[in-house]
Amino acid sequence: MTISNLFSLSGKVALVTGASRGIGKAIALGFAGAGAKLALVARSENKLLEVQAEIKALGSEAKIFPCNLRQIERIQDLISQVIETFGQIDILVNNAGTTNGRQKASMSTQSPRDILTQIYQRELSKIRCDLHNC
Numbered sequence: 001m002t003i004s005n006l007f008s009l010s011g012k013v014a015l016v017t018g019a020s021r022g023i024g025k026a027i028a029l030g031f032a033g034a035g036a037k038l039a040l041v042a043r044s045e046n047k048l049l050e051v052q053a054e055i056k057a058l059g060s061e062a063k064i065f066p067c068n069l070r071q072i073e074r075i076q077d078l079i080s081q082v083i084e085t086f087g088q089i090d091i092l093v094n095n096a097g098t099t100n101g102r103q104k105a106s107m108s109t110q111s112p113r114d115i116l117t118q119i120y121q122r123e124l125s126k127i128r129c130d131l132h133n134c
């Protein structure tokens with residue numbers, strides 16, 4: 001077993017929020033380098049297209065899903081679109097800065113991150129259920 005096999009993400013699909021710059025972009029490029037397919041999420045379509053091009057140059061596949069995650073009613077659609085495109089989501093990197101600097105404890109309602117995690121987990125259990133015919 002080589003190091004690259006050990007850390008290979010070949011065949012995995014990663015959804016990265018905040019993938020247009022900063023930490024999210026760095027994670028997306030790192031995962032692509034390890035062989036993952038990427039679902040790139042942020043508001044700026046142009047920036048996502050640039051990251052998509054960088055990932056393609058690494059020989060990996062990426063699709064962009066421009067979305068404002070603060071519009072929480074769009075999150076279910078986002079997850080459905082990614083699953084429709086790739087058939088699966090193996091890794092969620094829930095990185096986008098969506099709180100405008102407010103601490104979670106000071107937010108009266110659930111954050112977009114919480115909602116994204118909940119919907120992701122629900123969809124994941126549906127996929128597992130389909131796989132096991134339950």
Ligand SMILES: NC(=O)c1ccc[n+]([C@@H]2O[C@H](COP(=O)([O-])OP(=O)(O)OC[C@H]3O[C@@H](n4cnc5c(N)ncnc54)[C@H](OP(=O)(O)O)[C@@H]3O)[C@@H](O)[C@H]2O)c1
Pocket residue numbers: 017018019020021022023024041042043044045047067068069070095096097098
């Ligand atoms: N950098 C640090 O030292 C540090 C330290 C501790 C914690 N963090 C946290 O780590 C996360 C990433 O940090 P960063 O420094 O990489 O931040 P950043 O450079 O400001 O990048 C934030 C990313 O989130 C996206 N984003 C912001 N609001 C969004 C929204 N409403 N819907 C969808 N996407 C949205 C941005 O893209 P668009 O503008 O195109 O939407 C961008 O891709 C943040 O949550 C930050 O609070 C960072």
